Amino acid sequence: MSGVHSTPLAIEARKLEIGYRGEHTDVTVLTGLDLEVETGQFVCILGPSGCGKSTLLRVVADLLVPLSGQISVLGETPHAIRGRRDVGFVFQDAALLPWRTVRENIRLPLAVGRHSLTREVADKTDELLAMMGLSAFADRHPHQLSGGQRQRVAIARALLGEPRVLLMDEPFGALDEITRDRLNDELLNLWRRTRTTILFVTHSIAEAVYLGERVVVLAANPGRLVADIDIRPVKDHGNRCLREDPAIIAKMAELRQALERAS
Ligand SMILES: Nc1ncnc2c1ncn2[C@@H]1O[C@H](COP(=O)(O)OP(=O)(O)O)[C@@H](O)[C@H]1O
Numbered sequence: 001m002s003g004v005h006s007t008p009l010a011i012e013a014r015k016l017e018i019g020y021r022g023e024h025t026d027v028t029v030l031t032g033l034d035l036e037v038e039t040g041q042f043v044c045i046l047g048p049s050g051c052g053k054s055t056l057l058r059v060v061a062d063l064l065v066p067l068s069g070q071i072s073v074l075g076e077t078p079h080a081i082r083g084r085r086d087v088g089f090v091f092q093d094a095a096l097l098p099w100r101t102v103r104e105n106i107r108l109p110l111a112v113g114r115h116s117l118t119r120e121v122a123d124k125t126d127e128l129l130a131m132m133g134l135s136a137f138a139d140r141h142p143h144q145l146s147g148g149q150r151q152r153v154a155i156a157r158a159l160l161g162e163p164r165v166l167l168m169d170e171p172f173g174a175l176d177e178i179t180r181d182r183l184n185d186e187l188l189n190l191w192r193r194t195r196t197t198i199l200f201v202t203h204s205i206a207e208a209v210y211l212g213e214r215v216v217v218l219a220a221n222p223g224r225l226v227a228d229i230d231i232r233p234v235k236d237h238g239n240r241c242l243r244e245d246p247a248i249i250a251k252m253a254e255l256r257q258a259l260e261r262a263s
């Protein structure tokens with residue numbers, strides 16, 4: 001499906017219809033979605049509550065089968081690549097197991113199934129603990145952590161399998177603004193080092209512009225793509241910008257207009 005591209009696109013959707021199958025009728029959530037995401041891109045998905053952002057990520061992660069249309073992830077169907085840990089998922093609430101320590105929670109994806117704990121996994125866990133500033137908290141339980149620390153654990157867990165595509169569903173939505181800004185910077189540093197393809201869902205215009213190289217705007221009723229805005233022209237090559245830069249503020253206004261036009 002990748003046409004002239006030399007490497008497969010990270011995500012490619014064509015005439016995608018997604019929603020939920022009911023006993024009598026299907027409920028369509030997102031309709032007519034065409035989307036191409038290049039490998040290594042940092043894409044934010046912005047839209048009002050209920051427009052289908054989470055539903056879209058579920059389809060990419062093969063947690064939900066589309067109603068119709070095509071979608072490929074890394075050149076294959078979501079189902080084909082599931083289980084290879086090529087796709088990592090971070091949810092809004094960290095979804096940690098309360099009776100397990102930070103270290104055990106990070107290793108969780110490998111504890112389930114056939115993988116035993118190898119030296120390599122142990123080293124990788126230590127590396128992720130250090131990278132996310134969690135080394136001192138490795139033996140604590142989730143209730144002994146702040147909200148920001150819990151989200152760091154969830155990110156470390158998603159990174160354990162070295163995913164090529166990282167799906168993040170409003171991961172910082174429940175955090176205070178200072179913590180959120182700090183985690184935004186940590187995530188950008190991580191992305192610069194790894195150039196993992198990131199699909200980051202948010203309903204914050206400011207967060208979308210700060211993080212993304214590109215922002216895809218969805219609208220509700222019916223859920224559909226209404227704008228696809230390139231942010232790179234107002235950032236440097238490392239995707240860096242100042243939040244108060246007038247060019248960034250202008251991009252935010254452009255996104256706000258796209259959202260308002262659509263609602
Ligand atoms: N399991 C489900 N079954 C039926 N409808 C659902 C289910 N999950 C979500 N929906 C509906 O799909 C729509 C989009 O939901 P969602 O993708 O969670 O939106 P967003 O993440 O953009 O806030 C909403 O109208 C929601 O009520």
Ligand SMILES: [Mg+2]
Pocket residue numbers: 053054055169
């Ligand atoms: Mg959601």
